[in-house]
Amino acid sequence: MSAEDDEPVNTICPYCGVGCGIKVNQGDDPGDVNFMPWGEAPVNEGRVCIKGGAATQVVDHEDRLTEPLIREDGEFREATWEEAYSRIVSEMEGIRDEHGPDAMGFFGSSKTMNEENYLLQKIARRYGTNNVDNCTRMCHASTVWALRTSLGAGAMTNSMADLEESADVLWIQGANPGEQHPIANSQYFRQAVLEGATVIQVDPHANKTTRSFEIDETERHMHLQLNPGADIPLLNVVLKTILERHEEEPDAGWIDEGFIEERTEGFEDLKETLEDFDKEAAAEEAGVPLEDIELAAEKYAMANNAAIFTGMGMSQHTCGVDNVQNEINLALITGNLGKPGTGVNPLRGQNNVQGTSDVGAMPNVLPGYQLVDDDEARESVEDVWGFEVPDEPGLTNVEISHEAGRSVKGLYVMGENPIMSEPDGNEVEERLRSLDFMVAQDIFMTETAELADVVLPATTWAERGGTVTNTDRRVQRMRGAEKVHENTKHDLDILMEVGSRLFSEDEFRFDDVEAVFEELREVCPIYHGMTYDALGETGIQWPCYEEGDEGDQYLYADSFDTESGLGQIEGVRHQPPAEVPDEEYPLILTTARLEEHYNTGTMSRRSPTLSRQHPENFVDVHPNDAEEYGIEDGDMVTLRSRRGEIEVKAQVTEDIKEGVVWTTPHFAASSANRLTNDVLDERAKIPEYKAAAADIAVT
Numbered sequence: 001m002s003a004e005d006d007e008p009v010n011t012i013c014p015y016c017g018v019g020c021g022i023k024v025n026q027g028d029d030p031g032d033v034n035f036m037p038w039g040e041a042p043v044n045e046g047r048v049c050i051k052g053g054a055a056t057q058v059v060d061h062e063d064r065l066t067e068p069l070i071r072e073d074g075e076f077r078e079a080t081w082e083e084a085y086s087r088i089v090s091e092m093e094g095i096r097d098e099h100g101p102d103a104m105g106f107f108g109s110s111k112t113m114n115e116e117n118y119l120l121q122k123i124a125r126r127y128g129t130n131n132v133d134n135c136t137r138m139c140h141a142s143t144v145w146a147l148r149t150s151l152g153a154g155a156m157t158n159s160m161a162d163l164e165e166s167a168d169v170l171w172i173q174g175a176n177p178g179e180q181h182p183i184a185n186s187q188y189f190r191q192a193v194l195e196g197a198t199v200i201q202v203d204p205h206a207n208k209t210t211r212s213f214e215i216d217e218t219e220r221h222m223h224l225q226l227n228p229g230a231d232i233p234l235l236n237v238v239l240k241t242i243l244e245r246h247e248e249e250p251d252a253g254w255i256d257e258g259f260i261e262e263r264t265e266g267f268e269d270l271k272e273t274l275e276d277f278d279k280e281a282a283a284e285e286a287g288v289p290l291e292d293i294e295l296a297a298e299k300y301a302m303a304n305n306a307a308i309f310t311g312m313g314m315s316q317h318t319c320g321v322d323n324v325q326n327e328i329n330l331a332l333i334t335g336n337l338g339k340p341g342t343g344v345n346p347l348r349g350q351n352n353v354q355g356t357s358d359v360g361a362m363p364n365v366l367p368g369y370q371l372v373d374d375d376e377a378r379e380s381v382e383d384v385w386g387f388e389v390p391d392e393p394g395l396t397n398v399e400i401s402h403e404a405g406r407s408v409k410g411l412y413v414m415g416e417n418p419i420m421s422e423p424d425g426n427e428v429e430e431r432l433r434s435l436d437f438m439v440a441q442d443i444f445m446t447e448t449a450e451l452a453d454v455v456l457p458a459t460t461w462a463e464r465g466g467t468v469t470n471t472d473r474r475v476q477r478m479r480g481a482e483k484v485h486e487n488t489k490h491d492l493d494i495l496m497e498v499g500s501r502l503f504s505e506d507e508f509r510f511d512d513v514e515a516v517f518e519e520l521r522e523v524c525p526i527y528h529g530m531t532y533d534a535l536g537e538t539g540i541q542w543p544c545y546e547e548g549d550e551g552d553q554y555l556y557a558d559s560f561d562t563e564s565g566l567g568q569i570e571g572v573r574h575q576p577p578a579e580v581p582d583e584e585y586p587l588i589l590t591t592a593r594l595e596e597h598y599n600t601g602t603m604s605r606r607s608p609t610l611s612r613q614h615p616e617n618f619v620d621v622h623p624n625d626a627e628e629y630g631i632e633d634g635d636m637v638t639l640r641s642r643r644g645e646i647e648v649k650a651q652v653t654e655d656i657k658e659g660v661v662w663t664t665p666h667f668a669a670s671s672a673n674r675l676t677n678d679v680l681d682e683r684a685k686i687p688e689y690k691a692a693a694a695d696i697a698v699t
């Protein structure tokens with residue numbers, strides 16, 4: 001690291017999944033670090049949003065954890081690292097002896113790096129359990145499921161760089177890049193629009209994306225403001241319209257018959273699903289005029305290249321997998337896959353949200369998405385690790401929280417804050433209180449760490465090196481400046497020590513972070529060809545199977561990575577959200593994040609620049625609802641669901657649909673997740689954050 005010679009280090013912004021490069025400038029003292037633009041950064045060429053520019057503000061924050069803490073008689077006391085490690089090892093061994101290995105759960109984090117998550121999941125597997133998961137479960141587990149099973153890889157099919165040259169239509173559904181991926185929006189999306197691309201936004205909320213392209217004010221772009229949870233009816237209207245028009249004008253190019261014939265299977269199933277489909281009723285269910293959906297269908301189908309961008313408005317539903325499958329259906333029947341400017345592209349929320357799953361911090365897959373119940377794949381990993389891995393998928397993170405104090409007795413949390421990030425936070429808090437033992441490894445005393453038995457002070461993103469993988473599969477190196485607090489430790493060093501003490505030095509002691517990456521790439525086929533040298537300053541987009549491969553800007557040029565090599569079309573039918581409005585809770589609550597805050601706010605609430613923009617939570621209420629409930633703009637209101645209530649300031653605005661209220665998860669006392677529903681998509685086990693029944697009243 002070049003901090004030794006006081007040169008700024010090139011690293012990656014710790015916030016969203018765009019993966020912007022920034023420089024960290026090391027001043028005279030360890031705590032004296034500040035942001036500098038990195039003009040040659042591959043993704044962003046020096047541009048950053050407000051979060052990136054403020055990222056170094058929390059590195060030397062007065063709230064930093066600086067010493068290990070151990071709970072004794074209900075209170076924390078400072079402890080030595082030796083005491084902390086001894087307690088962790090004896091408690092974890094005790095839990096395994098008494099209750100078996102599945103009584104422990106492990107939470108990785110997309111705020112930490114590939115090497116760290118790799119080592120955490122290796123510890124879990126060596127302990128004897130697949131109960132290891134990460135926050136990807138909360139944001140895109142359903143997207144990953146649908147993409148992996150129908151196309152082959154659980155990731156963006158294309159790249160941000162594809163767009164500006166090639167895309168004619170950007171179909172953005174349930175995502176708000178103007179707010180959550182600002183540089184993707186202002187750089188890549190904007191450039192595509194300047195080159196002539198049309199934006200079709202599908203979202204219940206008018207937001208920064210709407211305003212950044214003046215979508216509501218032009219005829220060229222469209223905003224389909226649908227009801228939360230009505231994505232399948234809306235997309236089925238799109239699909240049905242395309243099929244009907246193709247019947248009327250077979251040569252007009254409504255569908256790509258050659259592509260369907262040669263590269264897909266399941267088209268007949270889709271046609272059958274839509275045979276008796278009632279477009280008028282579905283448009284009404286969606287809350288969008290039928291002719292608007294038909295026009296959007298025409299714009300998409302008639303584009304040379306149309307790219308779909310999908311976000312948590314799609315994934316965080318009990319029908320999340322089906323929602324994304326329907327986007328895949330749309331892309332497949334129109335031949336919008338396997339070439340630049342097309343695809344189905346999840347916009348990922350955190351700087352390492354792709355990598356955390358890539359490296360196997362998930363209960364059903366090992367590094368490189370190799371299934372734990374695939375004997376051949378599992379044995380190939382076991383050969384490298386030298387120990388057996390359980391062959392049944394473990395519990396997901398929401399399931400682990402549900403089981404806390406029941407079948408799960410202990411929890412190891414690295415960089416996560418489940419009390420605020422998981423739905424039904426009040427219940428999560430109660431469950432975590434009933435654990436026998438919890439370790440929290442973090443940079444601040446989070447709401448979750450408050451309940452832990454051992455708290456380990458970790459270094460921040462700016463103080464350590466490793467790799468992260470951004471939203472378009474680009475594995476990039478992070479580099480650290482000097483450590484601010486002497487007695488903090490890098491996450492990787494903590495895990496090496498815990499693993500070595502619990503098991504053996506041979507398995508868990510590495511010379512440095514690069515040595516961990518070397519083992520990772522040995523067991524992770526999609527990373528196999530990468531070395532630290534090859535990653536250099538630009539990174540590599542996986543898959544990279546052999547040294548010398550340059551990676552792929554877009555996937556599936558020749559075939560899909562499914563068993564048959566064909567893309568899987570599968571018709572899906574509407575399933576309403578698990579909770580719909582009723583007399584007691586007559587509104588639909590939906591949630592989303594703000595540009596100036598980051599998930600549970602652990603870092604962004606402590607950043608003066610960011611918290612100044614939004615110091616407190618608020619709820620968007622439509623003027624007609626405000627009138628009905630006697631709410632004035634700025635009133636404090638109580639927002640209730642079956643799981644709890646929060647007090648927030650009302651913002652009366654036509655940005656939100658009538659009958660829907662919209663708020664955020666960033667603020668501890670008023671987090672939306674005190675209210676959200678913890679019901680799961682059956683396959684992907686992602687919770688339904690985006691639709692719950694709610695009520696509102698002036699406080």
Ligand code: SF4
Nearest residue numbers: 013016020049052183
């Ligand atoms: Fe950081 Fe994302 Fe902003 Fe880029 S767009 S500076 S990665 S928060």
